[in-house]
Amino acid sequence: MTFTNQLRKENDDIFQLIFEHPFVEGIGKGDIAKSAIEHYVKADFEYLNAFMKIYGLALAKSTSRKDIMYFHDKISFILHDEIHPHHNFCDYIGVGYESLQGHSLPPTADHYIKHMMYHAQLGTLGEILGALLPCPWTYLEIGKELMEKYQPKEDHPFYQWIRFYADSRVENTTNDMRMLLDRYAEHISPDEKLRIKDAFRKSCQLELKFWEMAYSLEQWPSDGKQAIHS
Numbered sequence: 117m118t119f120t121n122q123l124r125k126e127n128d129d130i131f132q133l134i135f136e137h138p139f140v141e142g143i144g145k146g147d148i149a150k151s152a153i154e155h156y157v158k159a160d161f162e163y164l165n166a167f168m169k170i171y172g173l174a175l176a177k178s179t180s181r182k183d184i185m186y187f188h189d190k191i192s193f194i195l196h197d198e199i200h201p202h203h204n205f206c207d208y209i210g211v212g213y214e215s216l217q218g219h220s221l222p223p224t225a226d227h228y229i230k231h232m233m234y235h236a237q238l239g240t241l242g243e244i245l246g247a248l249l250p251c252p253w254t255y256l257e258i259g260k261e262l263m264e265k266y267q268p269k270e271d272h273p274f275y276q277w278i279r280f281y282a283d284s285r286v287e288n289t290t291n292d293m294r295m296l297l298d299r300y301a302e303h304i305s306p307d308e309k310l311r312i313k314d315a316f317r318k319s320c321q322l323e324l325k326f327w328e329m330a331y332s333l334e335q336w337p338s339d340g341k342q343a344i345h346s
């Protein structure tokens with residue numbers, strides 16, 4: 117079994133909890149509270165900004181042109197393509213995308229970003245990949261699950277969102293990242309493998325918590341104005 121197949125198997129409990137989460141089910145049913153979508157997009161815009169910066173740090177640790185191109189292309193994908201699912205949500209709630217940008221992060225999104233940053237700053241390329249991989253992988257599987265279960269047509273309010281994440285481009289991103297990590301894991305110590313497993317599982321858990329954060333409109337105990345990450 118490949119290393120990433122092993123990671124997927126060991127974290128199937130979290131993947132299943134994600135598929136069952138009411139926000140995710142709500143995307144399939146076309147029924148989510150507008151306030152929860154707004155909370156999600158505000159946090160996810162900042163999350164994706166941080167994700168691109170972490171791709172940049174991974175790029176800096178790359179040892180081949182091929183890997184540099186991978187991270188470069190994925191930054192471009194977020195900038196130019198992954199805005200579409202956000203637009204789908206914004207259109208549904210009737211709010212302009214710009215007004216949801218630049219907000220402070222709720223606790224879970226803040227923690228998730230810092231978890232990835234920790235591995236990007238202090239870890240190996242393998243640890244970074246372990247922390248990043250649940251992002252495309254869980255969304256790809258959500259897209260496929262929802263596509264199969266609800267078979268949405270074009271008039272479904274979240275058709276664009278579901279189609280985007282079930283698409284082959286997200287599948288390619290996931291498979292390419294898996295290949296990078298599998299290749300990397302062929303020559304590492306058992307200790308490093310454990311650190312990658314820990315980074316991967318925490319990111320899966322934080323993916324689940326991110327949905328819950330949006331669904332429950334999670335806030336810091338005091339809603340004092342906090343500066344956003346730059």
Ligand SMILES: Cc1ncc(CN)c(N)n1
Nearest residue numbers: 160163251252255323326
């Ligand atoms: C929190 C989160 N995780 C994953 C994805 C999919 N790239 C996302 N947009 N946001």
